[in-house]
Amino acid sequence: MKRAVDTAEIREAVKSLLMDVNYKLSPDVASAITSxxxxxxxxxxxxxxxTLTENLKVADEEQIPICQDTGMAVVFLEIGQDVELMGEYxxxxxxxxxxxxxxxxxxxxxxxxxxxxxxxxxxNTPAIIHTRIVKGNQVTVTCAPKGFGSENxxxxxxxxxxxxxxxxxxxxxxxxxxxxxxxxxPFVVGVGIGGDFEKSALMAKQALTREIDSxxxxxxxxxxxxxxxxxxxxxxxxxxGLGGSVTALAVNINTYATHIAGLPVAVNMCCHVDRHxxxxx
Amino acid sequence: xxxxxxxxxxxxxxxxxxxxDFVNISGEIYVARDAAHKRLMDLITAGKPLPIELSxxxxxxxxxxxxxxxxxxxxxxPTTASRMDFAAPTLLDMGLSVMIGKGKRSKEVHEAIVxxxxxxxxxxxxxxxxxSKAIEKSEVVCYGDLGAEAIRRLTVRDFPAIVxxxxxxxxxxxxxxxxx
Numbered sequence: 001m002k003r004a005v006d007t008a009e010i011r012e013a014v015k016s017l018l019m020d021v022n023y024k025l026s027p028d029v030a031s032a033i034t035s036x037x038x039x040x041x042x043x044x045x046x047x048x049x050x051t052l053t054e055n056l057k058v059a060d061e062e063q064i065p066i067c068q069d070t071g072m073a074v075v076f077l078e079i080g081q082d083v084e085l086m087g088e089y090x091x092x093x094x095x096x097x098x099x100x101x102x103x104x105x106x107x108x109x110x111x112x113x114x115x116x117x118x119x120x121x122x123x124n125t126p127a128i129i130h131t132r133i134v135k136g137n138q139v140t141v142t143c144a145p146k147g148f149g150s151e152n153x154x155x156x157x158x159x160x161x162x163x164x165x166x167x168x169x170x171x172x173x174x175x176x177x178x179x180x181x182x183x184x185x186p187f188v189v190g191v192g193i194g195g196d197f198e199k200s201a202l203m204a205k206q207a208l209t210r211e212i213d214s215x216x217x218x219x220x221x222x223x224x225x226x227x228x229x230x231x232x233x234x235x236x237x238x239x240x241g242l243g244g245s246v247t248a249l250a251v252n253i254n255t256y257a258t259h260i261a262g263l264p265v266a267v268n269m270c271c272h273v274d275r276h277x278x279x280x281x
Numbered sequence: 282x283x284x285x286x287x288x289x290x291x292x293x294x295x296x297x298x299x300x301x302d303f304v305n306i307s308g309e310i311y312v313a314r315d316a317a318h319k320r321l322m323d324l325i326t327a328g329k330p331l332p333i334e335l336s337x338x339x340x341x342x343x344x345x346x347x348x349x350x351x352x353x354x355x356x357x358x359p360t361t362a363s364r365m366d367f368a369a370p371t372l373l374d375m376g377l378s379v380m381i382g383k384g385k386r387s388k389e390v391h392e393a394i395v396x397x398x399x400x401x402x403x404x405x406x407x408x409x410x411x412x413s414k415a416i417e418k419s420e421v422v423c424y425g426d427l428g429a430e431a432i433r434r435l436t437v438r439d440f441p442a443i444v445x446x447x448x449x450x451x452x453x454x455x456x457x458x459x460x461x
Contacts, residue, residue, distance in 0.1 A: 044301070044303070044443065047303070048405055051405050051408050051411055051441065052405070052407065052408055054411050055405075055407070055408040055409070055410045055411040056410075058410040058411050058413075058414065059356070059410035062410065063349070064346070064349070064352075064355060064356050064409075064410045064413060065346045065355065065356040065409060065410065066356070066407065066409065066410055067356060067358055067406075067407045067408075067409045068343065068344060068345050068346050068355065068356040068357055068358050068360075068409040068429075069344075069358075069360070070346060070356075106346055106347045106348070106349050106355055107346055107347075108344065108345070108346040108347070108355070108356075108429050109428060109429065110344075110429070118316075120427075120428055122428075149360065149361045149383070149384075149406060152361070177458065180384070180385060180454065180458055181383060181384045181385060181403070181406075181445075181454050181458075182361050182363065182383070182384035182385060183384075184383065184406035184407045235458060236457055236458055237457065237458045238457060240383070240403065240405050240406060240443070241383075241384070241403075241454055241457070241458070242301075242403070242443055242445075242453060242454075242457065243453070243456070243457030243458075244457075271406065271407050272407055273407045
């Protein structure tokens with residue numbers, strides 16, 4: 001059944017999600033950080049993890065951002081094909097939500113309008129907007145503001161099909177090792193395998209918005225998530241890169257069909273502040 | 282070892298710090314990141330004076346969120362230090378003695394640290410809310426037009442940090458996970 005949705009509702013959802021996730025992590029990520037303190041073996045690592053737990057408490061109580069890099073706003077829109085959008089143009093509405101969140105929410109304006117001229121846009125716009133038409137008459141808004149300490153350490157590999165799963169593992173481990181202390185471990189590692197160049201990167205980003213204790217529905221990928229998490233934690237990088245047994249909280253892998261000639265693998269690194277929130281309209 | 286560190290500190294004090302020490306910093310430090318470092322380097326290249334005195338000073342690589350009304354600062358955790366590697370050796374040679382950030386440094390920065398008896402400390406990445414509690418005062422010194430990237434002077438008390446590269450060049454990051 002056809003349904004009208006005013007884009008003002010989408011603007012409001014973007015605004016409230018971006019503020020909420022910057023002050024408070026979703027329970028899946030928060031509890032992963034807290035329980036990591038129990039499994040961590042290094043004393044310095046334990047101290048870092050308990051500081052991170054304390055940090056989440058202070059951020060929530062005082063409505064101060066968990067991290068000063070409140071990110072570039074990444075917004076995923078899944079729009080049902082039976083939805084008729086009313087009101088302001090969709091992308092303008094999303095950017096208005098971003099502007100209001102970063103201004104009214106005391107979030108850092110971290111966006112420059114041009115990559116070379118580098119003048120700050122002043123309100124953290126524009127957002128990175130990914131829109132997809134899906135079945136049904138609902139709109140799902142997912143916001144995942146992304147800090148660049150970890151974004152800068154992300155990679156895309158165009159592997160050869162013959163490199164197979166061993167090639168994928170090597171690519172992920174190489175990326176994590178290079179990220180080291182720069183990307184604020186313990187990490188959440190988003191991996192996209194298959195598709196083409198940009199599809200793999202998009203899947204890696206989407207993998208970061210999954211619940212971090214979730215598993216891939218593809219059996220080999222779910223097994224690979226477990227195996228890679230254990231190999232990453234054996235690297236010894238540890239919390240804040242100061243050494244220890246907890247280097248990653250989770251590895252999330254999304255997969256898609258690909259071409260007979262290729263095996264694209266994207267690794268989107270995320271720090272422990274894996275901010276994501278979702279609203280269904 | 283956990284210990285107190287008052288900044289600014291004499292180089293003799295900095296020599297007693299060892300990679301892996303946990304320090305609680307009190308005192309005064311500067312804040313600067315990418316855009317401010319570019320301006321400082323442009324002034325140096327042009328042979329002009331700097332707006333801040335670097336001798337014996339500390340630079341914390343950080344860009345805070347805006348403070349809510351009535352608060353000293355917003356969230357204030359470290360940013361990735363390697364982006365300041367292009368400027369750090371020059372600033373160290375001009376007297377800078379302590380850098381606070383996160384992440385690995387270049388070979389040139391290592392050499393400048395040892396040459397000058399300086400230290401590189403890591404603050405905990407992603408702990409900006411907790412770190413803000415250690416900041417008692419925050420003032421924009423210059424480059425206010427840069428917003429979050431302005432040069433600031435902070436007064437801190439019990440600011441938590443870890444010695445990563447000490448004045449002898451020992452590097453905790455390299456010890457736990459060597460670069461290839």
